[in-house]
Amino acid sequence: xxxxxxxxxxxxxxxxxxxxxxxxxxxxxxxxxxxxxxxxxxxxxxxxxxxxxxxxxxxxxxxxxxxxxxxxxxxxxxxxxxxxxxxxxxxxxxxxxxxxxxxxxxxxxxxxxxxxxxxxxxxxxxxxxxxxxxxxxxxxxxxxxxxxxxxxxxxxxxxxxxxxxxxxxxxxxxxxxxxxxxxxxxxxxxxxxxxxxxxxxxxxxxxxxxxxxxxxxxxxxxxxxxxxxxxxxxxxxxxxxxxxxxxxxxxxxxxxxxxxxxxxxxxxxxxxxxxxxxxxxxxxxxxxxxxxxxxxxxxxxxxxxxxxxxxxxxxxxxxxxxxxxxxxxxxxxxxxxxxxxxxxxxxxxxxxxxxxxxxxxxxxxxxxxxxxxxxxxxxxxxxxxxxxxxxxxxxxxxxxxxxxxxxxxxxxxxxxxxxxxxxxxxxxxxxxxxxxxxxxxxxxxxxxxxxxxxxxxxxxxxxxxxxxxxxxxxxxxxxxxxxxxxxxxxxxxxx
Amino acid sequence: xxxxxxxxxxxxxxxxxxxxxxxxxxxxxxxxxxxxxxxxxxxxxxxxxxxxxxxxxxxxxxxxxxxxxxxxxxxxxxxxxxxxxxxxxxxxxxxxxxxxxxxxxxxxxxxxxxxxxxxxxxxxxxxxxxxxxxxxxxxxxxxxxxxxxxxxxxxxxxxxxxxxxxxxxxxxxxxxxxxxxxxxxxxxxxxxxxxxxxxxxxxxxxxxxxxxxxxxxxxxxxxxxxxxxxxxxxxxxxxxxxxxxxxxxxxxxxxxxxxxxxxxxxxxxxxxxxxxxxxxxxxxxxxxxxxxxxxxxxxxxxxxxxxxxxxxxxxxxxxxxxxxxxxxxxxxxxxxxxxxxxxxxxxxxxxxxxxxxxxxxxxxxxxxxxxxxxxxxxxxxxxxxxxxxxxxxxxxxxxxxxxxxxxxxxxxxxxxxxxxxxxxxxxxxxxxxxxxxxxxxxxxxxxxxxxxxxxxxxxxxxxxxxxxxxxxxxx
Numbered sequence: 001x002x003x004x005x006x007x008x009x010x011x012x013x014x015x016x017x018x019x020x021x022x023x024x025x026x027x028x029x030x031x032x033x034x035x036x037x038x039x040x041x042x043x044x045x046x047x048x049x050x051x052x053x054x055x056x057x058x059x060x061x062x063x064x065x066x067x068x069x070x071x072x073x074x075x076x077x078x079x080x081x082x083x084x085x086x087x088x089x090x091x092x093x094x095x096x097x098x099x100x101x102x103x104x105x106x107x108x109x110x111x112x113x114x115x116x117x118x119x120x121x122x123x124x125x126x127x128x129x130x131x132x133x134x135x136x137x138x139x140x141x142x143x144x145x146x147x148x149x150x151x152x153x154x155x156x157x158x159x160x161x162x163x164x165x166x167x168x169x170x171x172x173x174x175x176x177x178x179x180x181x182x183x184x185x186x187x188x189x190x191x192x193x194x195x196x197x198x199x200x201x202x203x204x205x206x207x208x209x210x211x212x213x214x215x216x217x218x219x220x221x222x223x224x225x226x227x228x229x230x231x232x233x234x235x236x237x238x239x240x241x242x243x244x245x246x247x248x249x250x251x252x253x254x255x256x257x258x259x260x261x262x263x264x265x266x267x268x269x270x271x272x273x274x275x276x277x278x279x280x281x282x283x284x285x286x287x288x289x290x291x292x293x294x295x296x297x298x299x300x301x302x303x304x305x306x307x308x309x310x311x312x313x314x315x316x317x318x319x320x321x322x323x324x325x326x327x328x329x330x331x332x333x334x335x336x337x338x339x340x341x342x343x344x345x346x347x348x349x350x351x352x353x354x355x356x357x358x359x360x361x362x363x364x365x366x367x368x369x370x371x372x373x374x375x376x377x378x379x380x381x382x383x384x385x386x387x388x389x390x391x392x393x394x395x396x397x398x399x400x401x402x403x404x405x406x407x408x409x410x411x412x413x414x415x416x417x418x419x420x421x422x423x424x425x426x427x428x429x430x431x432x433x434x435x436x437x438x439x440x441x442x443x444x445x446x447x448x449x450x451x452x453x454x455x456x457x458x459x460x461x462x463x464x465x466x467x468x469x470x471x472x473x474x475x476x477x478x479x480x481x482x483x484x485x486x487x488x489x490x491x492x493x494x495x
Numbered sequence: 496x497x498x499x500x501x502x503x504x505x506x507x508x509x510x511x512x513x514x515x516x517x518x519x520x521x522x523x524x525x526x527x528x529x530x531x532x533x534x535x536x537x538x539x540x541x542x543x544x545x546x547x548x549x550x551x552x553x554x555x556x557x558x559x560x561x562x563x564x565x566x567x568x569x570x571x572x573x574x575x576x577x578x579x580x581x582x583x584x585x586x587x588x589x590x591x592x593x594x595x596x597x598x599x600x601x602x603x604x605x606x607x608x609x610x611x612x613x614x615x616x617x618x619x620x621x622x623x624x625x626x627x628x629x630x631x632x633x634x635x636x637x638x639x640x641x642x643x644x645x646x647x648x649x650x651x652x653x654x655x656x657x658x659x660x661x662x663x664x665x666x667x668x669x670x671x672x673x674x675x676x677x678x679x680x681x682x683x684x685x686x687x688x689x690x691x692x693x694x695x696x697x698x699x700x701x702x703x704x705x706x707x708x709x710x711x712x713x714x715x716x717x718x719x720x721x722x723x724x725x726x727x728x729x730x731x732x733x734x735x736x737x738x739x740x741x742x743x744x745x746x747x748x749x750x751x752x753x754x755x756x757x758x759x760x761x762x763x764x765x766x767x768x769x770x771x772x773x774x775x776x777x778x779x780x781x782x783x784x785x786x787x788x789x790x791x792x793x794x795x796x797x798x799x800x801x802x803x804x805x806x807x808x809x810x811x812x813x814x815x816x817x818x819x820x821x822x823x824x825x826x827x828x829x830x831x832x833x834x835x836x837x838x839x840x841x842x843x844x845x846x847x848x849x850x851x852x853x854x855x856x857x858x859x860x861x862x863x864x865x866x867x868x869x870x871x872x873x874x875x876x877x878x879x880x881x882x883x884x885x886x887x888x889x890x891x892x893x894x895x896x897x898x899x900x901x902x903x904x905x906x907x908x909x910x911x912x913x914x915x916x917x918x919x920x921x922x923x924x925x926x927x928x929x930x931x932x933x934x935x936x937x938x939x940x941x942x943x944x945x946x947x948x949x950x951x952x953x954x955x956x957x958x959x960x961x962x963x964x965x966x967x968x969x970x
Binding site: 064148174178 | 826877882883884889892893895896899900907908911912914915918919922926929961962965966
């Protein structure tokens, strides 16, 4: 079942790539495939029960390269299922948004469906090589999405920078994986086996080097300071749905790698490096917020708030490694981190889609070019306002639930986590400033004659925001899903 | 020791095929030379089937003493059989991608005969465990190479042939000198006896002899410092000849280097020295490829850098057999060779299908006009980078693992950085292929396109069916 979810989009993508169907058919096939996949994921969530003893559900294992003990091994647990669901939702939203796409829609649909398979596969992978396969292919797919459908003048250059930078990260990751493989006895790439064995527990130096390779690889993908420089140009030049997928799903691969691989496989090294991770998280949160405050381009601003939001996740997983502090607080931090990944995916996805609408109408992302959009485009202004408030963490939206847990948990582990708190304040300030510059006041600049949001644009944005609202109002289903896995993870990382 | 000539049936097929092709070509009229092609293909199929039927069962992780030999000089083990298969499959692809280019040419049948003889030389290089036979194999694979490079009769080809010949002659002399010195200090030319013979020998003499033999083999492999002929020959020769010379001789030479390094004594740090050669080869090849604007020359330099990665398991071949750990250097080498051969030939098949496209800019509009070729180019070049799930990714994975396990973690880091650098120039080519532009309406080359598609399927099959490949090479 899980494999069907992973490979259904790829199968449709292959069909679309080979069969020259009309553009209209291609667009609807894309939307239909993502909807079917989303329905399957919803079924999966409904049928999911937290496995006893921290195991995996819907597990499947097929021989692949037995000589290095690498297999096609997939399964879900409370850490991966929320992200699988997020992936299906975001890609479905992008497919609906893409129903208006005029530029080579058949190729675009095939590309995004293939990209969806890599994202779903990565979050389900329970084998390091399988994880790496999907990790690398997602980079190739995103490169094509930015380079082929980017809106900016420098799309080619930004795409190349994105590819090179994240490919460097993937190579560091590969080195780390090989290190783990060689350290395990018997050698294996299987993640659950590696977690049970916890290799390099007795070799702090080697463990430190392997963890450093993993951290660099994952930090580039996340991205955290100082490896974030590829992100703003990539977002600036990507198309609306390219940006939405990049921010909402692809960035999660980095932080998911922390909780899936780095923390449980190298608990000793993670504990030793916990303060470094916390520091990187705090700096990312503050730096991302401050730089976002200085932006005049709304898309770059959203990109930098991503760095800020992912900084909270990094802070929380770092705090989870402080073995001396209370277990409950650290479990709360991990739950908050996973919730934040989902929350950030929903709200930032909505924001990037709205930024795409703006660019589509006025050809500009500059905040100064717009003013008084509340009058000329009331629906757009309403949606943007709601998305901005959801993103800055106002109660009743998912961001509040996530960030509250991140800070409550992290501060329970170490009081230093409070240093990152001003990040929330700065984020609130910058979103309010954006709202003030673009939405209120008399219409001016390019806002005059603004054609308001169409249905195919509104439906995906509203869906994402409603989901964020639902999590904010009734977080329990999601938290009940994550909490057992967070408990298992904290137990593993405290070994 | 076995004396059964039938054990060498694949080699006999290649030799007999070369002779039969030549004879058939001599007696056939110009417009019916395709019969010679059929003869050559039949011989290759015979060699392939004979190899498959005699494939050694069981696992042989590394070169060990119990391998069966014929005439005391020809080892029948997994590396030999894999080399035979790779050479036969490569030659079939080379002939396939060259149909349009070679068909109806004055020297068509001679070209096929030379291809078969060159392939035979590569197999002999890889299979022998006697340095004298190694010297014969060197000549057998070199002389057809010179002729193939110069076959296309252009000014560039003439220059490339001369360069190849001069460098090859120098390398051959070095090889013979090295063999002489090693024989002098070890008292034997057989590799199994050399392990004991060299153990007590003076280190300086062993170094001179080994470096001499290595020089000869590095020329064949196209490794630093004897790589200068590779880019010139790739650019100057015909596409089929270029595809051949960047694939087949490398396979034989690298297995031969591995057999030699395996028996070297520990009096000198050979893993480090070969590791440095590997690092220099991959780095130089990559840096030189960065500035290329001609697709053929770019691929030529790219093959140099690939030899660097292929030398990584060679460097640790001795280290691994001592401790008996890890995924095994020899299986890693063979896996990479299989992946490299099919990938490289896929890229050359794309070149063969667009014979008029020389500069990278000439490939503009390829994706729109020839989507199958563009797909082959994407898969081939991404495989050369080492992107999963392609053939070279599996090769890189096993090779990196083996090198790290053998104690050369620094070399793995160097290789990873080089992989990143290589992305620059492969992407430059890919971007051109996807830019809008006009492809000149040259006649389509169905055979070359077919070879490109077959290669693409092969690249993905090796990557996705990695379990079967690693089992085949005895990992």
